[in-house]
Amino acid sequence: MPEGAVRGGSRHRSNGRSAIRHGAVAAGLTGSALALVGPAVIALPDTTDDAATTLELSAQGAALADTSSASGPAAAVSPVSGPGTSAASADLIKATERGRAAAAETARQAEARAAEQQRAQQAAAEQERTASVTNCGASGSYGGVADSVQEVGNAMECVFPGHDVLGVGSRGNASDHPSGYALDFMTTSGDAIADCVMDNASDLGVEYVIWNQRINTGSGWEKMEDRGGATANHEDHVHISFERGGSPDVTALRSCG
Known part of the structure; x- marks a missing residue:
């Protein structure tokens, strides 16, 4: 050749x-990024x-890469979303609601138990007060008064102990004592006894009360004429007259203790 x-x-x-x-070098540099792995x-x-x-x-x-792409929008991380995340959020809301409902039910049950305990304590206190009225050991017949009158007299002795109580007896004027429908609570401080009896007159079957030269038949206290002495003017005892055939509820006397 x-x-x-x-x-x-x-x-x-x-x-x-x-x-x-x-040509190869030029081709490698013309793209925005070229990676040789x-x-x-x-x-x-x-x-x-x-x-x-x-x-x-x-x-x-x-690797050859365009330096502008490293800091561009493509580097941002998009928030996770989609059907799976929606289901997870719904489950979280349901769990929160169930927790609140359980807490509310627990609180309701606690309140119910506290209320029941309070009712039980009140019932026990009522029973104790009733026992203090009916089971103190008073059993006088007051000279043979009516059974209903004796029941009230015994209960009143439980509430207001330490007084002599007179029942059947003769009187020089019209009175309920001879028939067994009156009681005399001997005291010079009878305001509490007189007020208690009148406050519960309907429950005790009381017709009227005389005390300290005043009479109360259910319409308030009224002044009486001077009869000439402490006993005649009811200044040393509270006189209580009862209705015939009454059926008293002596537990009403619990409010007087």
Whole structure:
């Protein structure tokens, strides 16, 4: 082969290789990002028949990237959303509502127990007061008064102990004593007894009360005429007259204790 041809061919191959190299480098830099992960081999055929010229480009874990993309909107993390998150939120709301309902029910039950305990305490206190009225041991018959009158007299002795109580007896004027429907509580401090009896007159079957020269038939206290002495004017005892055939509820006297 002529020398010029060989040299021309060599120059042709050299120019070809140079053009390929420049083209490869230019192609790698034109994109916004190029990542070379592991060795890459590009085989380029030669224009001659003698041999193949191989251009090997190798990069071990290198990456070319557009620096503007690292800080751009693509780096932002979007909030998690979707059907799964909606279901989780609904479950959380339901769990919260169940917790509130359970707390409210617990509070309601506590209030109910406290109210029941208070009612039990009140009932026990009422029973104790009733026992103090009916079971103090008073059992006088007061000269043979009516059973209903004796029941009231015994209960009143429990509430107002320490007084002499008179029942059946003769009187010089009209009186309920001879028939067994009157009691006299002997005292010079009878305001509490007189007020207690009148406050519970309907429950005790009381018709009227005389005390300290005053009479009360249910319409308030009225002044009486002077009869000439402490006993005649009821200044040393409280006189109580009862209805016939009464059925007293002596537990009403608990309010007087």
